[in-house]
């Protein structure tokens with residue numbers, strides 16, 4: 001079992017979009033039993049699959065009251081792809097994790113889920129606190145989406161440094177240029193400066209995910225965006241299997 005965390009200290013960089021789409025490719029193309037776990041109280045991942053868990057408000061209980069994760073997991077309607085959605089009870093997650101004082105609580109929980117899932121994709125909130133520290137302890141690898149700019153390499157280094165400063169054994173970190181528009185000079189510059197980084201294009205097909213409440217691979221499988229997610233997932237899968 002491998003835990004793929006999609007994380008950045010910055011908001012609005014495409015974490016939820018990438019997490020949801022990667023999880024879909026994991027399940028549908030790599031045919032892995034996959035769990036998408038939304039750790040952000042905003043609940044974006046659930047929304048992208050048309051699942052509204054806010055009424056239940058129980059996702060936080062997994063961490064402090066030993067609620068069974070299995071009882072909160074939803075089927076997405078796609079084979080092999082399940083979702084552990086977020087809800088308002090996660091607003092307090094940082095405090096809960098600090099209070100219970102178990103540094104590997106999230107890692108333990110993902111371990112127990114390894115009986116049922118081969119891949120767990122974490123959609124993380126843009127924070128640097130006990131939640132992100134626990135994510136780093138649980139993650140097999142960390143995907144960091146970066147909007148293209150001449151500063152993206154620097155932005156990546158800042159995230160990587162923060163992660164190193166907050167974990168004893170930081171997992172491998174993979175930068176991804178997200179929302180890339182090849183018509184823009186600054187974006188081209190970022191592409192040239194980081195030729196080996198995977199790329200997710202800025203695309204209306206990606207925006208449509210939120211309208212259709214479906215991953216792009218499900219309704220526009222041949223679009224450049226779907227190709228971007230597929231290539232990114234394939235690169236991750238290769239890293240996970242070959243080390």
Ligand SMILES: Nc1ncnc2c1ncn2[C@@H]1O[C@H](COP(=O)(O)OP(=O)(O)OP(=O)(O)O)[C@@H](O)[C@H]1O
Nearest residue numbers: 011012013014015016017126179201202203206207
């Ligand atoms: N490749 C893309 N092309 C076009 N729009 C995109 C792309 N990626 C993300 N978006 C849009 O950008 C917005 C922010 O994306 P998303 O919610 O995935 O970011 P996030 O990093 O999870 O944000 P937050 O920090 O608030 O959780 C959304 O409206 C999403 O539809």
Ligand SMILES: [Mg+2]
Nearest residue numbers: 015016040044
């Ligand atoms: Mg998000």
